[in-house]
Amino acid sequence: MNSVLFVCLGNICRSPLAEAALRAEAERLRLDLTIESAGTGDWHVGEPPDPRAQAVAARHGLDISAYQTRQVTPADFRRFTHIVALDHDNLSNLRRIAPADATAALSLLLDHVPGREGQAVTDPWFGDAAGFDVTWAEVTAAAAGLAGRLTDPNPRPVATA
Numbered sequence: 434m435n436s437v438l439f440v441c442l443g444n445i446c447r448s449p450l451a452e453a454a455l456r457a458e459a460e461r462l463r464l465d466l467t468i469e470s471a472g473t474g475d476w477h478v479g480e481p482p483d484p485r486a487q488a489v490a491a492r493h494g495l496d497i498s499a500y501q502t503r504q505v506t507p508a509d510f511r512r513f514t515h516i517v518a519l520d521h522d523n524l525s526n527l528r529r530i531a532p533a534d535a536t537a538a539l540s541l542l543l544d545h546v547p548g549r550e551g552q553a554v555t556d557p558w559f560g561d562a563a564g565f566d567v568t569w570a571e572v573t574a575a576a577a578g579l580a581g582r583l584t585d586p587n588p589r590p591v592a593t594a
């Protein structure tokens with residue numbers, strides 16, 4: 434079974450929204466997928482998502498208030514079939530900490546959006562609430578692309594992997 438871990442820096446803004454978007458898409462398409470998110474950093478471990486992330490998810494009918502931040506672990510590289518980084522720093526940190534027996538396919542989130550391959554999801558944490566609407570649009574587009582890739586019997590290769 435496919436399983437997807439989204440990884441950003443803090444696991445309070447971008448990756449929880451990506452997790453929520455793919456959970457909603459998987460439910461809509463009745464896909465049997467394990468979906469989680471994690472951060473490369475540990476500053477917010479155990480906390481719920483940023484209130485602005487909770488608010489944008491709520492505006493789209495999704496409750497992410499019970500999500501709890503966690504840090505990515507070496508075991509994640511074997512447990513998940515796909516690990517999806519939100520930006521290039523996240524991706525290079527993942528490559529740095531990947532154990533030798535890692536089996537997960539690594540990609541950037543926007544590799545799953547046609548025409549935006551290789552691009553990063555800007556961190557909305559430092560900006561205003563409008564930035565979270567941009568993030569939401571990006572993670573929902575990627576969720577649709579990723580769900581399509583995971584159900585395609587002959588998926589095209591991911592640019593980053």
Ligand code: 4NP
Pocket residue numbers: 441442443444445446447448476556557558
């Ligand atoms: P995220 O945003 O990586 O999208 O969750 C951030 C949240 C917190 C911090 C950095 C990025 N921080 O430095 O605490």
